Amino acid sequence: MEEKTVKKEKIFRSSIYATALVGLAAFLVFSILAAVTFGNADLSLKDVYSVILYKIFHIKSMASYSEGAIHDVVWLIRLPRVLLALAVGMALSVCGVVMQAIVQNPLADPYVLGISSGASFGATLAIMLGIGSFLGGNSVGLCAFIGAMLTSFAVIAIANMGGKATSAKLILAGMAISAVCSAFSNFVIYITNDKNGATEVMKWTMGSLAGANWSRVSVMLPVTLVCVVLFWTQYRNLNLMLLGDEVSITLGTDLHRFRTAYLILSSVMVGFAVYCAGVIGFVGLVIPHVVRILFGTDHCRLIPLSALLGSSFLIWCDVACRVILKNSEMPIGVLVSIIGAPCFIYLLVRKSYGFGGKKG
Template structure:
């Protein structure tokens, strides 16, 4: 009885708002705390000295001491290397978590995830073709990101189309379609590397296939953060529609809402976020599965709370995952995609073993 009471309290609107507020405070605190960790040991006073004077100079014009000024080694490590990758990690984590929530609503299945459904592989293929062969070069400097978006979008629609052949999509059909398309995208990526016949080609692709935040910079971060904020706010405003998707098209029509066009719009927006994530950080799996699943267990399926809490939780999760990647192996950095897969794969197997794939308890 006590567990049920606690669960009911956690799923109340006031508790959801409290969780959002708490996570909203915890995220910047996590960024500030995580910047002190790295492969290079730095005194805490130097780490926070750079951040403090950087902020005071920007806000009030306070002079920065020489040892922490722009151009110094301490400044460059903290401000140009560590903090940008943490901000990128937060943005990518939020993007993948929100995309996971939306995809799970679209297909009415908690197993949906950009990585499992092969959408990240589609984005990676698009980025690979752009990087190795200049596909989409007419788009200029952003051609790699644009092609990652195109690849994600094409695979998104292909998965939905294949899963619905011969009847309504089920968990098994979605997984099979996603696995098949992921294998196809992976095969074409490998074929592209083979055709390139360049010893440097595998090194160019490695950050997309294994995931990593090491290439982060403030210029690309701005676009990523703006896109994630805009996408998250948009999907918060769509909470009612996302809730209706869980009820099915027939129920939605009786309530005066046609879900067909909205699904397409949502897929386009999630594909954009996934494409940007792959472009900036490579393929990072299972964030869109693990984070929404954990939040849904605590707060329920109401997207008014599920979307913002998942975004914040995903951001915090990937920030500390990056810290773990930089500190678990002394002198080496583990690709973040490996760590998230090690953490997420058991959750995926657990969900599969339950044989209950629908939100309402339906079997796939």
């Protein structure tokens, strides 16, 4: 009887997971199709979808939409922005899942290694001192990407000094590097005394998808999808990380090299996200917790569900940023924090929720 009950429970859970997966995938498709219709330009649904259908299928009867103002608004501005929101939301959500497993800390997010501070320092150098100006219009984003990557590699190197990196050493190294980068960023802003530059730095650190274009989408989306699939194949090791290094070694798996590889892969994803959209917090912190509450801590289910939910979440946050203020745009990092902070506080006070299978 007990075996039958267990089997029925497994089948029930599997059916719920499959339903949720299909439902979130369908909602993501709907989000893409719906979000592309929002914007300051007043366009009809027929115009919006005619442009997309013509560009994808080259339907002759819709050839009038091959160029012009409507074509430019839909194909060059709105659709790349929606797809970039999808890619960035997916990257931050999955990185949040992975980082929380790596450092065994439910408060970890994609920026736990000081990546956001490193990116901000790189952007500050580009804006305030003109470093990287030879890179052209993407100089700020590229300098931020370089800063994020150098910071993450520095944290990994420091954490591995004097022995193998542990979750505690990674967190402490990340905090130290973050403090150093923040201090240097503030120092540069102070000595340059450029109010306009300081304002631009502040806006950049608030995050925005306004700079979306097809070249950024063509980089961000493939990188994100490949990394998400790779992490999905590693769900067993991620599950082991929740149990700790001692337990994993007892089970015959040394997680040190896996942890380093996952950190590098996560840093690449976050680095590209920072390059494309600036610093957007709380997505990688709240989304994994929401999915854990509903579907448990198994990374085989946690990763794909977080990827789909995070994508849809950021798409609709970006839509809200475009429509809340008339003839203006709210920084997406501000809106996400306004939504994410109360949600996270609610999760913290829930007594029925725990991390790694333990309830508090």
